[in-house]
Amino acid sequence: MNDKTKILIISPSEIITNGLKVILARTEFVVDSLADVPATVDAGMILVDPVLTSYNSVFSFGLPVVAVIHAAYDERSLSQFSEVISIYDQPQVMVRKLRKVVSGSADSDPLADGKELSPREKEILVCVAKGMLNKEIAYKYNLSIFTVMTHRKNITAKTGIKSIAGLTAYAILQGLIDIESIK
Amino acid sequence: MNNMDSRSERFISPSMKMADLINSEPDLLSVVNHCGIILGFGEDSVEECCKRQGKDPFTFLTICRIFLFDRSSEVDCGKIRIDDVTDYLRGCHDSYKEIWLPQLEKEIASVLSCRPEAQRKVISEFFGKFRDELKIHFEVEEKKIFPSLYEIGKRGRGTMKVFKEEHGNIGENIQDLINLLLKYIPYEKSDPEVILVLSRLYSLKRDLAIHSRIEDYLILPLVRGGKDHE
Incomplete structure (x- = not known):
């Protein structure tokens, strides 16, 4: 999570490419750009301009793909992207959207993509059920707060349970924690 | 609910029979219940039914529309009771x-x-x-x-x-x-x-x-x- 995410911008427009580079220069992202879809990609995320007729092939790289749009666009086509940013978005909105894509897809925990909670997620869930704050959990496991938040997002995504009371109930039902220990 | 088209939205009018409205959109029973409208409509229209029971038909239908179509754009709050x-x-x-x-x-x-x-x-x-x-x-x-x-x-x-x-x-x-x-x-x-x-x-x-x-x-x-x- 702390690694810099490499972003590849694919657009035939230099205005768009350079504009995005200026905005992203102030962030944790490392940016590269191309005018058309290459054969191989060395990046963590792709930003593509859907005016490119070849844009469909970017999905074959198995990476999150974000559409960069500059005009009205067919909603159904846009639904296949991980996210859509518009060149009219405020820079902070754009960056927030891209961060969301990264935190949704990347995780240092190798089991995080599975259906079941990973061992680390279970540990964090137990802490949450015991009422610990993100800061305290981060300190306990020597993680960044951002990583703890990512784990918590993953726990909610997998279980469908959002509230702390609900997560506590889940932890008890799964036998991860004793009902008496949270009194 | 979202796939209902504007035709069915227009179809809800004060002059239609209350019973027809409920028969076509049974979920609205919940609105009828929460508004305190008493059943036994007979052949009364939505407007007659509401007025007879001291309710404002426009407000009732606005609630029904929000219930069915989830749209805020056409709500005229100034006319609501x-x-x-x-x-x-x-x-x-x-x-x-x-x-x-x-x-x-x-x-x-x-x-x-x-x-x-x-x-x-x-x-x-x-x-x-x-x-x-x-x-x-x-x-x-x-x-x-x-x-x-x-x-x-x-x-x-x-x-x-x-x-x-x-x-x-x-x-x-x-x-x-x-x-x-x-x-x-x-x-x-x-x-x-x-x-x-x-x-x-x-x-x-x-x-x-x-x-x-x-x-x-x-x-x-x-x-x-x-x-x-x-």
């Missing part, structure tokens, strides 16, 4: 408090009666917390918000910070309860009682969501912008 909206919201509160919640509590207890104690306890505590939070939310609305709405309407403007604050995570909690019952109780056999409980929870979730929507579309604009009404 605010007392009818608060009656609707109070009606919701009453049916949740007096019917839905006690019934659900009893049924959940019955469904889990042969499960281990820890499971019963976890779910009943979660439900209890959800129920109590809901009741507090209702109480704040009834005691603080509804009485000040009339004043705000009269002055033509006003703010009510408490309203937005009290308008919180209700839907989230009920979805959590649904997921706990749906995914994480290791039932031993297929049980129609569980299915019934879940169906009721989904209905309550939907009804609560619409309750919030009515507040967002019809009450919040008054609190924020303040429009005159009669």
